[in-house]
Amino acid sequence: MFAELLAPLRSLAEYVDMMPSSIAFRESIYVSPYTTVTHVLAVCFFAGLILVMDLRLLGWAFMRTPFSHLQRKLFPLQMLGMAFAGITGLVLTFGDPLRFYSNIFFWTKMLMIVITGINAMAFEYVTQQTVPQWDNSPITPYAAKVAGGVSLFLWSTVIIAGRLIPYNWFA
Amino acid sequence: MNRADMTTQRPWLYTQFAIIAAAVVLWWFGWFGVPPAPFEAFFVSMETWPVSKAIGESLWIYPLVQALHLVAMAFFMGAVMLVNLRLMGLGLTQTPLAQVARSAAPWIIGGLVAMFLTGLPQLMQNSSREYYSEYFWRKMSFLLVSLIMLTISMRFMTRQSDSAAAPSGFKIVGVAALVFWANVIIAARLIGLFT
Numbered sequence: 001m002f003a004e005l006l007a008p009l010r011s012l013a014e015y016v017d018m019m020p021s022s023i024a025f026r027e028s029i030y031v032s033p034y035t036t037v038t039h040v041l042a043v044c045f046f047a048g049l050i051l052v053m054d055l056r057l058l059g060w061a062f063m064r065t066p067f068s069h070l071q072r073k074l075f076p077l078q079m080l081g082m083a084f085a086g087i088t089g090l091v092l093t094f095g096d097p098l099r100f101y102s103n104i105f106f107w108t109k110m111l112m113i114v115i116t117g118i119n120a121m122a123f124e125y126v127t128q129q130t131v132p133q134w135d136n137s138p139i140t141p142y143a144a145k146v147a148g149g150v151s152l153f154l155w156s157t158v159i160i161a162g163r164l165i166p167y168n169w170f171a
Numbered sequence: 172m173n174r175a176d177m178t179t180q181r182p183w184l185y186t187q188f189a190i191i192a193a194a195v196v197l198w199w200f201g202w203f204g205v206p207p208a209p210f211e212a213f214f215v216s217m218e219t220w221p222v223s224k225a226i227g228e229s230l231w232i233y234p235l236v237q238a239l240h241l242v243a244m245a246f247f248m249g250a251v252m253l254v255n256l257r258l259m260g261l262g263l264t265q266t267p268l269a270q271v272a273r274s275a276a277p278w279i280i281g282g283l284v285a286m287f288l289t290g291l292p293q294l295m296q297n298s299s300r301e302y303y304s305e306y307f308w309r310k311m312s313f314l315l316v317s318l319i320m321l322t323i324s325m326r327f328m329t330r331q332s333d334s335a336a337a338p339s340g341f342k343i344v345g346v347a348a349l350v351f352w353a354n355v356i357i358a359a360r361l362i363g364l365f366t
Contacts, residue, residue, distance in 0.1 A: 033365065037357050041360075044244060045248070047245040048249030048252055051246055052249040052250060052253055052278075055249075055278070061250075064270050065263050065266040065271075065274075066265070069263065069265050069266075073261070074262065077262075159242050160238040160239070160241070160242060163238040163241050
């Protein structure tokens with residue numbers, strides 16, 4: 001089922017794989033490794049700042065800081081890190097599409113990223129409206145704890161799945 | 172920050188400056204990638220220990236500790252970034268520096284413990300490759316400098332400072348610390364790419 005779902009992407013992956021720019025990136029001595037390094041650095045920056053916000057939502061850290069203040073200050077930095085991680089990630093995928101196409105951990109990572117997006121949107125449109133009620137409170141409401149816990153778990157699995165991509169156990 | 176706080180913290184601020192200057196000089200002259208010869212025999216023998224061999228033979232221990240090492244790093248760096256951003260006058264500026272540091276401390280210490288516990292098996296399993304890798308020693312050099320700076324910052328520079336604006340010298344410490352931590356990560360990733 002999983003393979004059938006991805007089948008339409010197969011021809012795209014094969015097409016990109018043959019592109020001269022993709023081949024050049026794949027065979028580069030420095031560009032490809034340093035793109036990987038930048039990706040890891042960006043993910044660390046971005047995930048680190050997401051995780052501290054999740055800890056605040058769970059009520060585990062930075063409880064003396066109003067949530068709205070933490071969110072307002074960290075959001076631009078999170079978006080900056082996400083842009084770097086996203087662009088370098090896209091370039092890395094572009095450089096070796098067939099390798100990622102057939103990798104279960106890559107697709108696990110992508111799926112988790114999509115779910116974190118849904119979780120963030122759900123928080124933004126529902127729980128975010130209640131922030132003024134608990135902004136300075138030492139206890140966060142159940143909905144905020146769920147949003148933080150889900151985000152914390154999913155970003156951890158994104159990192160784990162990302163690190164496991166070289167282990168193509170289920171090709 | 173009031174005058175009394177600044178008086179007690181100034182020597183530590185200058186200590187940080189001296190560490191930053193020494194690190195930059197050593198880095199510039201290439202001393203951050205040199206394997207320490209006295210440890211050679213120990214490192215080469217480490218991977219022959221039965222426990223190291225068991226780690227290498229297991230299909231899942233090595234991938235698992237590699238992945239958890241990165242998760243611990245993300246938590247650790249999140250907490251470290253908030254402290255150093257606060258030193259730079261960015262991030263949680265409405266919360267006193269001391270409070271930011273106190274709240275970050277368990278995550279910093281927990282992250283370090285988790286990274287040590289997941290890093291050690293990786294080193295044991297691969298110890299001679301790591302010993303002969305300049306990137307491994309570059310990582311360890313930056314790690315040592317960063318840990319000393321972090322300890323001084325957390326213990327002596329983040330106490331009883333209530334004002335939003337940190338003295339300008341603190342900004343240098345915050346920027347340098349983040350640059351050094353980034354270099355720990357860069358060097359760590361390069362071990363696997365160029366060794």
